Amino acid sequence: MKLAMKRLNRILSYLFDDIKNLSYEDRDLPMRWSVMHMYSTSQLGVLVALKKGLNPELLGIIAALHDIGSIKTKRRENHAKNASKYVYEIIELYNSTLRGNLPVINESEINIIHEAIINHSDKDIKSEDPYIEAMKDIDSLDRYLHGIETKGDHLTHLNNMLDLFELRELE
Numbered sequence: 236m237k238l239a240m241k242r243l244n245r246i247l248s249y250l251f252d253d254i255k256n257l258s259y260e261d262r263d264l265p266m267r268w269s270v271m272h273m274y275s276t277s278q279l280g281v282l283v284a285l286k287k288g289l290n291p292e293l294l295g296i297i298a299a300l301h302d303i304g305s306i307k308t309k310r311r312e313n314h315a316k317n318a319s320k321y322v323y324e325i326i327e328l329y330n331s332t333l334r335g336n337l338p339v340i341n342e343s344e345i346n347i348i349h350e351a352i353i354n355h356s357d358k359d360i361k362s363e364d365p366y367i368e369a370m371k372d373i374d375s376l377d378r379y380l381h382g383i384e385t386k387g388d389h390l391t392h393l394n395n396m397l398d399l400f401e402l403r404e405l406e
């Protein structure tokens with residue numbers, strides 16, 4: 236058995252190459268963190284989607300692109316909303332060129348990806364969209380797994396994940 240991950244892998248390969256062309260200077264967050272977080276959240280996205288019955292490749296793509304606003308602009312402020320144009324650009328590039336013979340990312344998937352990314356920083360607001368909430372949870376879980384102090388809204392989202400994987404007793 237195997238998972239259908241070719242579209243996600245193609246996008247991650249593109250991001251890996253694209254990031255090498257960006258300036259590493261004067262960033263709110265070091266590029267090494269952004270790259271680490273991009274790869275680890277995309278894997279967590281696949282796992283969380285499998286556990287929640289969501290589309291694992293779609294959640295993996297969302298996670299891979301979720302901080303593209305901060306990666307491209309070097310700034311954390313409004314990075315979720317600022318991701319909008321980069322998300323559309325990268326998916327357009329994927330659909331027109333990068334995908335080769337792989338399936339397109341269709342309109343309804345684009346909509347899900349875009350909404351999850353531009354809303355992922357609103358950790359104090361609860362959405363009815365499972366992909367938006369999953370992305371917030373994954374973001375908080377990944378920071379925690381990298382040893383970052385977790386409190387406030389991040390802790391709420393981390394606890395969602397610890398519950399999902401029945402890990403609360405580790406606290």
Ligand SMILES: [Fe+2]
Nearest residue numbers: 272301302374
């Ligand atoms: Fe993030």
